[in-house]
Amino acid sequence: MAELLLSFLIICAGLMEFGNSVGVDVTSFGAVGDGKTDDSKAFLKAWEEICGASGIQTLQIPNGKNFLLQPLVFKGPCKSTIYVELFGNLVGPESSGWLGDQKDTWIKFHGVDNLVFEGSGQIDGRGEPWWNAAKPKDDTNRPTSLAFQSCNNLQARGFTSINSPRNHISISNCIKATVQKVNMIAPDESPNTDGVDIAGSNEIHILDSHIGTGDDCVAINGGCTDIVIKNVECGPGHGLSIGSLGRNGKRETVERVRVQSCTFTRTDNGARIKTWPGGSGYVKDVVYEDITLMETKNPIVIDQYYGCGSNCQEGNSAVEISDVKFIGFRGTSAKEEAIKLECSGVKGCDGIVFDQVNIQSAAQGKETRATCKNARVMCQNTTPFVKC
Secondary structure: OHHHHHHHHHHHHHHHHHHHOEEEEHHHHOOOOEEEEEOHHHHHHHHHHHHOOOOEEEEEEOOOOEEEOOOEEEEOOOOOEEEEEEOOEEEOOOHHHOOOOOOOEEEEEEOOOOOEEEOOOEEEOOOHHHHHHOOOOOOOOOOEEEEEEOOOOEEEEOOEEEOOOOOOEEEEOOEEEEEEOOEEEOOOOOOOOOOEEEEOOEEEEEEOOEEEOOOOOEEEOOOEEEEEEEOOEEOOOOOEEEEEEOHHHOEEEEEEEEEEEEEEEOOOOOEEEEEOOOOEEEEEEEEEEEEEEEEEOOOEEEEOOOOOHHHOOOOOOOOEEEEEEEEEEEEEEOOOEEEEEEOOOOOOEEEEEEEEEEEEEOOOOOOOEEEEEOEEEEEEEEEOOOOO
């Protein structure tokens, strides 16, 4: 019996090492992890090793170390299924010490299918010098911390991202991606530091995460379908936004979005849809459900005049907005105007539904109100009542 048990354990150990996963530690390729030495070349060597191998490969980033990295692109396609295990910390270069021509992204995975990026480690973008040098709303010269481009069947989970120079995570041109149990943190006053930006992607799930940054917790841009955002704690920040869409006359579309069981704590906005006059395309089939508001400044906003200021021109076209449902909102608004529907006279908002919405004023003794323009609304069991 003992001999059989020993044979079984030996077989299992062999399967773990050779059949299931082969681990590659970045320190075995020369990474130091002292927070001062540039470990970029070691990471790329380790990546080349596992991307070119077959089977299941694991890139191990060990605990207790701080790996300073210059801008990197981890390119696919790979022969293997890759797990990146982040248990140590990744540290960005100082803005004055940024090397190379890659200006828009610090760490990028491109064309890597079935990637799993996970662990309890931290990504520190060291964004403060970038923020101080930026003009208001100028994000053209600041990098995203972590980008996934054309990575299908992606899973990203468990880690923390702090102080990104721009948005923390970018998901573009991906099919089937899940971001789960991720913390994204930056000061409230940091400019344009979105949590997750999604563009041109389908079947994306953002789940069970805390996002407290200086801009949108999640921003859904054009070309997105089947987006699910569930159990996300948002704040500080600008809330959860669809758009902005249609800038400079661009045609953009977003459809089938589900936002469920989310909390907005002292955010500038809650549920927001924003489009530019003169654009085209559509936003349709959107449901916000079971939403908790805590002193949110603008709990519900649809704005088809985004970005044009006090001298706004109507234009000849607009991004159509239809079939949007707000169900089960509860909590407090930091402003009197709790619901604002500012829809276009060219293409108004159609099929807007409010049901079981109860938004009270955060100031004792005051009431909330709703404003509505160019929208076709069905409203029941709602405070403040929406009449258009």
